[in-house]
Amino acid sequence: MYRYREIYSDIKRDILTNHYRAGSLLPTQEILTEKYEVSRLTLKKSLNLLIDEGLVYSKQGSGTYVRPRMDTQSTEMLPLDLPIGVTYSHRDQKITSRLLYFNARLPTELERKNLQILSNDPVYEIKRIRLINNQVYSFEHSVMPVSVAPINEKILSGSVYDYLGSYAKIQLTDARRVVYAEPASEETSQALEVDMNSPIFVIDQIAYDQKGRAFEYSTSRFVSNHNKFVLDVHLSKMD
Known part of the structure; x- marks a missing residue:
């Protein structure tokens, strides 16, 4: 770079x-x-x-x-245009995690392509609920190459990005996000404590470090009427 x-x-x-x-x-x-x-x-x-x-x-x-950002004081705002996690977007709140599933396996073809790894490179699969001030905020399903860093349940109880920054010197500097809506599946409805088929806001993300390497592929699901998101648009200068 x-x-x-x-x-x-x-x-x-x-x-x-x-x-x-x-x-x-x-x-x-x-x-x-x-x-x-x-x-x-x-x-x-x-x-x-x-x-x-x-x-x-x-x-x-x-x-x-x-530059001041729109509604930066709102505790409900997640900036869609900035590659940051819940810990930073809600830094003044109490952030906790409830681990639902954690294991290692081989990647699917989609995961292999998104993470730019080989088919025999093992990955962590992580499912957890993020809570803000003890209230359910999101349901995260993350896949991360095992080679990135050793991870255990204790680490997953806090901020994974903070851990990666201190242990492996990996910083989330860029991300590709796809945003859409879907009805809540049985698994999602149980995790988010909503009715089946309720409208759910979804963000698929590929996270990249400071060297441009993909280190996480995740899907985060949010209750549509409990969260707000903001996108600031800026016009770059033309050469």
Whole structure:
């Protein structure tokens, strides 16, 4: 990966994890070039990616600021355009997990393609309920290559992304999401405590790390009338 993209991913992660807060001024270019040991030109390329993505904006003579996001104070908002998990989107709430299923197996053909692995590469299969303030929030079905990191039930009781970041230095920096609705199956209705065939909001996601490698393929299901989602749209500059 090019150095400027690594810096872009690092700053973006700091924004998404609230290290650089909305409305705050980023460190000066002098500080950032010294921190990353790069030229101003390389840093400028990184900042331009963040500007084009709508995460930061520049004020002439003042510096570069983290752009405030719509309804960032809402405890019900999940930003569809940002590759973050429940722990970060609801960072001020009590987040817990209830593990329903955990095992290792060989991947299906779809999982193999989405994770870019071989058919004999084992994967973890994880099913768990995420709760916010002891209320059911989502039903997650995740598949992850075993080679990514060793995982156990204790780890699955908390934030998997936090664990991957500290243990394997893996950061979720990009994601491909497909959003749709479906009626609740028997398994989903039991997990989310809703009636069979109730409308369910679904997000399929392939998660990528800072090196562009797919490390998780997941499907998250939400009760349609208990959750809200937001998508900010930004027009990138034309060359």
